[in-house]
Amino acid sequence: MKALLVLFLSFLSAPALAQLPERQVVLRDDLQSVFKEIGTDGTFVVLEQKRGRFTVVNGARHTKAYLPASTFKIANALIALETGVVKDADHPVFKWDGIKRDIEAWNKDHTLRTAFKASAVWVFQEIARQVTDTRMRVYVSQFGYGNRDIGGNEDSFWLDGKLRISALQEVEFLERVYIGKLPVNPKNTEILKDIMFMEKIGNATLRGKTGWIPSGDNKIGWFVGWVERGDETYIFALNLDPNEEKHVAARIPIAKALLTQLGALPKQ
Numbered sequence: 001m002k003a004l005l006v007l008f009l010s011f012l013s014a015p016a017l018a019q020l021p022e023r024q025v026v027l028r029d030d031l032q033s034v035f036k037e038i039g040t041d042g043t044f045v046v047l048e049q050k051r052g053r054f055t056v057v058n059g060a061r062h063t064k065a066y067l068p069a070s071t072f073k074i075a076n077a078l079i080a081l082e083t084g085v086v087k088d089a090d091h092p093v094f095k096w097d098g099i100k101r102d103i104e105a106w107n108k109d110h111t112l113r114t115a116f117k118a119s120a121v122w123v124f125q126e127i128a129r130q131v132t133d134t135r136m137r138v139y140v141s142q143f144g145y146g147n148r149d150i151g152g153n154e155d156s157f158w159l160d161g162k163l164r165i166s167a168l169q170e171v172e173f174l175e176r177v178y179i180g181k182l183p184v185n186p187k188n189t190e191i192l193k194d195i196m197f198m199e200k201i202g203n204a205t206l207r208g209k210t211g212w213i214p215s216g217d218n219k220i221g222w223f224v225g226w227v228e229r230g231d232e233t234y235i236f237a238l239n240l241d242p243n244e245e246k247h248v249a250a251r252i253p254i255a256k257a258l259l260t261q262l263g264a265l266p267k268q
Helices: 029-036 069-083 112-118 121-131 133-142 167-179 186-195 245-249 251-261
Strands: 004-008 023-027 042-048 053-057 197-201 204-213 220-229 232-240
Touching: 029 042, 029 053, 029 251, 042 167, 042 251, 069 112, 069 121, 069 133, 069 167, 069 186, 069 204, 069 220, 112 121, 112 186, 121 133, 167 186, 167 220, 167 232, 186 197, 204 251, 220 251, 232 251, 245 251
Parallel strands: 023 053
Antiparallel strands: 004 023, 042 053, 042 232, 197 204, 204 220, 220 232
């Protein structure tokens, strides 16, 4: 299917990006086959940041909002740094409470860096409690994060509360992180970028975070982040319906395949 090129006026809510010019969107619904082939539905949005062009796979879904799950750890980590709950990526150490959890990597002491990599929920719950609900509300609003509603449990609203975000809004938020348009200390943004590092692929650097709610009415699978390659940065968000275990496992491979096809990652 031939891609449809249209003009797009960004409807970003954050004042920091209010003056961005009109942007292009390439609709690539023909690429939905990567989701259909494994028996699920999903969407993928990628922004070529300097070029100012969006590519959207499944235009009917890219503005539909879901719980952010562990992708909120990106915002949570930055808020932890800003509020002084953590000093840097490696201090303080969060002592394991001794409760055995299903994911073995969680059952030990963690720093912000290791907790982010392991996606250790209990650490970020402790961070949220130390940040406090009042300060969290202020930062989520200032960040323009999704619907900005952290109603629900103070330490799990991103998993079972009222917070919702779409794939497009994830990309918009990550762009604000990347270009330094959030009201935060640039040093803390650099720490966040460091802990988001996943791997080098040829001449490209991949940074990101997965998320997953495995069951219930709000189940969702996420992979968001960006690729730095040459003088361009490709900021992306993928979500899908995790109806089977293989769908959860497919989040990163599908995103990598699409990023490769769209020129963000080199062919291996």
